[in-house]
Amino acid sequence: MTPQKSRPAGATYATTRSNDTPIDRVLHRLDKVKRTAPDKWIACCPAHDDKRPSLSVKQADDGKVLLICRSGCGVAEIVGALNLEMSDLFPGDRRSLKDHGTGPMRRPFDYRDCLTGIAHEATVARLIIEAVNRGEAMDAESLDRLALAEERIDDALRAAGGVQ
Numbered sequence: 001m002t003p004q005k006s007r008p009a010g011a012t013y014a015t016t017r018s019n020d021t022p023i024d025r026v027l028h029r030l031d032k033v034k035r036t037a038p039d040k041w042i043a044c045c046p047a048h049d050d051k052r053p054s055l056s057v058k059q060a061d062d063g064k065v066l067l068i069c070r071s072g073c074g075v076a077e078i079v080g081a082l083n084l085e086m087s088d089l090f091p092g093d094r095r096s097l098k099d100h101g102t103g104p105m106r107r108p109f110d111y112r113d114c115l116t117g118i119a120h121e122a123t124v125a126r127l128i129i130e131a132v133n134r135g136e137a138m139d140a141e142s143l144d145r146l147a148l149a150e151e152r153i154d155d156a157l158r159a160a161g162g163v164q
């Protein structure tokens with residue numbers, strides 16, 4: 001898997017093969033990708049001015065892609081900067097994901113995006129817990145990331161109207 005170093009400006013990837021995987025979609029759009037483990041990479045974060053690669057990319061067992069920026073960029077910002085959608089991080093047919101539930105009316109709040117974001121945060125938490133379960137020490141970075149996951153889920157709840 002080699003990252004595309006140069007790509008035409010403003011290129012759209014609407015014709016992306018439907019059999020590509022979430023990790024391919026993401027890695028092909030990132031710069032300075034370096035593989036650090038069979039299922040882990042680091043790259044420059046596209047959502048902030050990243051001089052030193054600080055975006056960690058992980059592929060979960062089920063094919064989901066996790067994006068964790070050490071500077072704290074949200075996954076939605078990173079996905080947006082890559083010209084992708086949240087659903088691109090999940091395996092499956094993108095078209096059906098996109099078309100599903102898209103009615104003629106524009107909804108002010110996109111529950112699907114919101115839930116996808118929550119699913120991502122839950123997976124992040126699971127991976128951290130799995131690492132601890134394997135005997136890896138819980139470092140400050142992981143603790144911070146867990147706190148951030150909680151914060152983002154709280155934000156999503158608030159955006160959805162909060163608790164009654």
Ligand SMILES: [Zn+2]
Pocket residue numbers: 045046047048050069070071072073
């Ligand atoms: Zn970032």
